[in-house]
Amino acid sequence: MARRYSRQEEALEIKSLRRILSAYLNYSDAAEEDVRRYERSFAKLSPAHKDLLSHLPVKYKRIRWCISVNTFFIMSMLQAFEPPIEMNQGVNFDDHDGQGDTVEGHPLSATLSNPIDKDVCSEQLTISGSHVSMHRPLHGKEENNLINHATRSNGKEGTHIESCCNEYVDRPLTDDHCKEPCDCHQSASCHDSLTNANVSSPPRDWLDMSSRANIPLADVDKVRCIIRNIIRDWTIEGQRERDQCYKPILKELDRLFPSRSKERPPSCLVPGAGLGRLALEISCLGFVSQGNEFSYYMMICSSFILNHTQAAGEWTIYPWIHGNCNSLSDIDQLRPVSFPDIHPASAGITEGFSMCGGDFVEVYNDESQKGTWDAVVTCFFLDTAHNIVEYIEIISNIVKDGGVWINMGPLLYHFADSYGPDDEMSVELSLEDVKKVAFHYGFELEVETTIETTYSANPRSMMQNRYFAPLWTMKKKQKP
Numbered sequence: 001m002a003r004r005y006s007r008q009e010e011a012l013e014i015k016s017l018r019r020i021l022s023a024y025l026n027y028s029d030a031a032e033e034d035v036r037r038y039e040r041s042f043a044k045l046s047p048a049h050k051d052l053l054s055h056l057p058v059k060y061k062r063i064r065w066c067i068s069v070n071t072f073f074i075m076s077m078l079q080a081f082e083p084p085i086e087m088n089q090g091v092n093f094d095d096h097d098g099q100g101d102t103v104e105g106h107p108l109s110a111t112l113s114n115p116i117d118k119d120v121c122s123e124q125l126t127i128s129g130s131h132v133s134m135h136r137p138l139h140g141k142e143e144n145n146l147i148n149h150a151t152r153s154n155g156k157e158g159t160h161i162e163s164c165c166n167e168y169v170d171r172p173l174t175d176d177h178c179k180e181p182c183d184c185h186q187s188a189s190c191h192d193s194l195t196n197a198n199v200s201s202p203p204r205d206w207l208d209m210s211s212r213a214n215i216p217l218a219d220v221d222k223v224r225c226i227i228r229n230i231i232r233d234w235t236i237e238g239q240r241e242r243d244q245c246y247k248p249i250l251k252e253l254d255r256l257f258p259s260r261s262k263e264r265p266p267s268c269l270v271p272g273a274g275l276g277r278l279a280l281e282i283s284c285l286g287f288v289s290q291g292n293e294f295s296y297y298m299m300i301c302s303s304f305i306l307n308h309t310q311a312a313g314e315w316t317i318y319p320w321i322h323g324n325c326n327s328l329s330d331i332d333q334l335r336p337v338s339f340p341d342i343h344p345a346s347a348g349i350t351e352g353f354s355m356c357g358g359d360f361v362e363v364y365n366d367e368s369q370k371g372t373w374d375a376v377v378t379c380f381f382l383d384t385a386h387n388i389v390e391y392i393e394i395i396s397n398i399v400k401d402g403g404v405w406i407n408m409g410p411l412l413y414h415f416a417d418s419y420g421p422d423d424e425m426s427v428e429l430s431l432e433d434v435k436k437v438a439f440h441y442g443f444e445l446e447v448e449t450t451i452e453t454t455y456s457a458n459p460r461s462m463m464q465n466r467y468f469a470p471l472w473t474m475k476k477k478q479k480p
């Protein structure tokens with residue numbers, strides 16, 4: 001059986017991917033625009049007030065430098081990104097028709113036979129037998145890659161597997177003089193040379209093309225969001241959040257599967273895997289772990305960190321420069337953070353670790369998935385649903401009888417206040433009702449507790465949004 005996306009589907013996919021790339025590429029301009037705004041306000045001060053705050057122009061200069069460092073990381077990441085689809089096809093990507101303005105999770109087009117989310121990593125697939133390949137052929141280096149980027153298509157049998165690699169980037173990504181720029185100019189020139197990097201194959205025109213697009217500020221916000229997620233998943237600063245959110249989950253998995261065999265490790269799916277740290281930790285614990293994620297923003301970044309980092313602490317970013325609010329000091333705001341805190345490839349993963357791009361509902365609501373997972377772990381994921389009942393039904397379908405579902409996270413329904421013209425579906429249940437639905441689908445509560453935590457919070461901010469989130473383990477009843 002072979003299925004290819006139609007030209008229309010492909011065009012929409014290219015368009016949405018270009019838009020996401022544009023957001024990354026416009027990060028620097030949007031950040032610069034903010035700094036100009038600060039400067040305009042400063043210029044309006046009286047001379048006496050300016051004197052009082054004479055350090056601020058220096059701070060703005062310093063922020064510009066930080067932006068250039070962040071930009072260098074983003075450009076390096078984009079250089080390593082291997083689009084799953086031929087990007088140089090003629091698609092009018094400058095035409096923002098509003099589809100991409102919707103929050104993540106909205107179908108790209110109702111007319112598609114196999115709906116593709118605008119942020120979905122729904123690669124161009126060629127499916128034959130049980131092997132699903134990405135569009136681009138394999139190259140020589142994948143064996144060095146830590147994860148395989150699994151991709152599935154709705155209703156198709158079999159799993160993936162293939163990986164992304166950056167073998168066509170001539171310039172090594174760890175070029176030291178670029179990594180730690182000593183001034184703005186040097187960093188800026190690194191940025192330029194990366195944009196026009198001498199790439200062998202294929203030509204990366206799509207980077208240039210995407211950079212010309214005008215993009216809504218909401219898209220740039222998503223890039224800033226990714227930067228915050230890097231802190232959560234891949235830095236020492238994020239350790240506290242990971243201890244609060246991921247550690248109890250890992251403890252539960254360890255307790256529930258005490259005698260894990262290396263020969264036949266239990267399997268665990270992590271829907272809404274974000275930047276992949278939890279899925280990696282589960283893999284290191286001795287599970288065949290698969291993360292599932294539908295945002296290209298996330299997938300581009302997780303692929304880079306998982307597959308392309310050479311050493312712990314290889315990269316430095318300034319994640320907190322984008323807001324002046326609730327800051328205790330300028331030093332706090334302008335502090336650098338290095339990442340990743342561990343070298344993923346040396347972390348000790350279990351064979352079979354993969355990241356699967358696509359909408360959880362599309363990918364796993366499938367016959368072939370029935371009763372295949374020993375464990376499903378959801379962390380800050382349930383409330384991303386349009387229809388949480390559907391999520392729970394699918395989780396119940398894919399967990400083996402006697403298998404477990406560990407969930408942690410609040411119920412801050414993502415579509416609860418989407419008042420757009422599309423009248424997005426959003427079923428918003430209380431915790432009590434969520435559990436009732438789970439029991440209906442054959443789950444039994446084993447453990448339940450409350451976790452107090454934040455989500456991608458700046459630990460040194462005066463404002464901390466705290467969640468008191470349920471953590472539970474449910475077991476799927478054995479069929480008699």
Ligand code: SAH
Nearest residue numbers: 272273274293294295358359360379380384
């Ligand atoms: N588990 C991670 C990320 C939580 S945020 C953590 O704890 O840090 C929720 C994630 O789910 C986001 O990365 C979002 O892109 C992803 N997501 C939302 N809806 C999804 C869907 N239908 N299928 C797959 N991933 C989805």
